[in-house]
Structures are given as structure tokens and as C-alpha cells.
Amino acid sequence: MANTYTLIEAKTLGSAVASVTFSSIPSTYTDILFKVSLRTDGSTDAYFIRPNSATSNITQINIQGYGSSVASGNATTLAAGVPVSTYTANTFGNDEIYIPNYAGANYKSFSIDSVPENNATTTRQVLEAGLWSDTTAISSMKFETIDGNFVQYCTLYLYGIKNS
Amino acid sequence: MPNPTKLIINCETGVQEEIELTDEEVAQREADAEAYAIRKAEEDAAAEAKAALKASAKAKLIAGQPLTAEEADVLVL
Numbered sequence: 076m077a078n079t080y081t082l083i084e085a086k087t088l089g090s091a092v093a094s095v096t097f098s099s100i101p102s103t104y105t106d107i108l109f110k111v112s113l114r115t116d117g118s119t120d121a122y123f124i125r126p127n128s129a130t131s132n133i134t135q136i137n138i139q140g141y142g143s144s145v146a147s148g149n150a151t152t153l154a155a156g157v158p159v160s161t162y163t164a165n166t167f168g169n170d171e172i173y174i175p176n177y178a179g180a181n182y183k184s185f186s187i188d189s190v191p192e193n194n195a196t197t198t199r200q201v202l203e204a205g206l207w208s209d210t211t212a213i214s215s216m217k218f219e220t221i222d223g224n225f226v227q228y229c230t231l232y233l234y235g236i237k238n239s
Numbered sequence: 240m241p242n243p244t245k246l247i248i249n250c251e252t253g254v255q256e257e258i259e260l261t262d263e264e265v266a267q268r269e270a271d272a273e274a275y276a277i278r279k280a281e282e283d284a285a286a287e288a289k290a291a292l293k294a295s296a297k298a299k300l301i302a303g304q305p306l307t308a309e310e311a312d313v314l315v316l
Contacts, residue, residue: 084250093243093260093268099251119272121279130271146286150278152271221272224243233250 080108083233091116091224096128096217097233102178104235109172109216111231114158117223120191124153124172125217126183126207135185135205142196153205156191159223163194167229178212289313 081104084097100107113122136149157168170189177183185205191198207213218231242260249255260268296310306314 084248084253086246086248086255088246090257092246092257094245096245096247097250098247099249101250119275121275123271144286144290146282148278148282148285152275154275219268221275222268 079237081235081237083107083235084231085233086231088225088227088229088231091226093224094217094219095225095229095231096215097231098215100177100214100216100233101235102212102214104178105238106173106175106236107177107213108174108234108236109170109231110234111170111172111218111229112167113170113218113229113231114162114167114226115220115223116160116226117220118159118161119221119223120156120159120162121154121221122157122225123217123219123221124155124185124187124205125219126153126174126177126185126213127209127211127215128217129207129209132208133205134208135187135203137187137201137203139202140200142198153185153187153203153207154221155187155189155203156199156201157189157220158191158193163192166192166194168192172216174213180210180212182209183207183213 133151133153135153138145138147155170158166168189168191173186174183187203187205189201242265244257244259247256247258292310292313296306296314299306299310
């Protein structure tokens with residue numbers, strides 16, 4: 076049972092950027108957790124999550140709950156939902172990305188819980204289980220818009236979690 | 240017009256750098272966006288087809304008509 080959460084890094088964006096990368100993540104924790112609240116000025120309501128900037132050996136399955144329906148899918152990229160310029164003004168998303176044993180020598184699993192907030196009947200919640208089939212320790216994590224930029228005042232927090 | 244920028248935060252030193260994307264990185268972003276749009280369109284189409292199948296199955300059940308195997312699948316799988 077994890078009993079310690081340590082804030083490794085916190086960032087509030089002062090200006091719009093296309094991506095945010097946390098580099099040189101210390102390997103001294105058991106798990107890591109990102110809590111991010113994002114919004115883009117683009118038109119695609121999702122963003123990519125790339126461990127060590129990887130673009131291959133990634134698989135994921137997801138289920139998405141909409142206002143009155145559900146959908147599911149799978150893909151070879153890790154992605155989460157994000158409000159875009161047409162969504163409710165001044166509203167940011169609400170996402171958690173949990174990565175157990177991120178510094179180990181096994182493949183890395185991801186649990187992603189994402190809500191791209193929007194005051195609309197078809198807004199959605201995304202639950203995603205991902206796997207990066209690579210034995211390299213995760214030392215960086217990149218959050219990348221698909222189009223447009225993450226806007227000012229987005230917040231990103233990285234926590235390290237020890238099992239003792 | 241300048242390219243978009245990327246922010247890199249070094250968790251060891253706390254140093255933050257904002258760097259303009261290279262033309263190659265911009266091209267890669269555009270390719271990734273195109274691939275994502277294609278996949279999303281496929282997912283949306285599949286969801287719509289499933290919803291239509293469900294609606295058809297429901298209408299047939301109410302009317303006491305036989306279902307197709309596909310319509311039965313969306314109700315029990």
C-alpha cells in the first residue's frame with residue numbers, strides 16, 4: 076500500500092505551448108502519478124502522452140462514457156481527453172495518469188482517467204489502460220497537443236509514490 | 240510565422256526551457272494528427288453503427304419481429 080506522496084514537480088503554464096515534457100524524473104520512487112488540468116486552443120479534444128518521448132511499442136484499450144452512450148476502442152498511442160476552444164469557456168480538464176513501477180525493468184503499464192470538462196450533454200469520461208512494451212526506465216514524460224497549444228494556466232503536477 | 244514551442248522541465252534541476260519546434264517536429268505533429276483523426280473517425284463510425292443496430296433490435300423486439308444475429312449480439316454481448 077502506497078503511503079507517501081511526494082511532489083516532484085509542479086507547473087502552471089505562463090504561456091501557451093504545444094507540449095510539456097518532464098525530464099530527468101528521479102528513479103527513486105516506486106510509482107509516479109501525474110495530475111494535470113489542461114485545455115488547448117486547438118480543435119482536437121485529445122492529447123498524446125509519451126513516456127521517454129516514445130512513439131512505438133505502445134498499446135492501449137479504452138472505454139468512453141458520453142452523456143447517454145458508451146464507446147470503446149484501442150490504439151497504439153496513449154491519449155487523454157482535453158477541452159478545446161469550442162468547449163465551455165475558461166474550463167479545464169481533469170486527468171490522472173498513474174504509472175506503477177515506472178523505473179523497473181519490466182514493461183510499463185498506465186492507468187489513465189480523463190475528463191475533458193464541457194457543459195454539454197455529450198461530454199465524456201475516458202478510462203484507459205495502456206502498456207509501453209519497453210524495459211527502459213521511464214525518465215521523462217511528454218504531454219503533447221494533437222493540434223494547437225496547451226493554454227496559459229494549465230497545471231501539471233508530478234508525484235512520486237513510495238511503497239514504504 | 241514561428242513554429243509552436245515545447246516546454247521542457249528538468250525535474251532534477253528545476254530548469255525550464257521553452258524551445259521552438261523544428262520543421263521536422265512540426266511535420267511529425269501533422270502526421271500524428273492526421274493518423275489520430277482517421278482512427279477517431281473509425282471509432283465514431285463504429286459507435287454510430289452499434290447504436291443504429293441497438294435501435295433496430297429494440298424496435299424489432301417491441302414489434303415482435305425476429306432479430307438478425309448481429310442485432311442479437313448487441314443485446315447480449
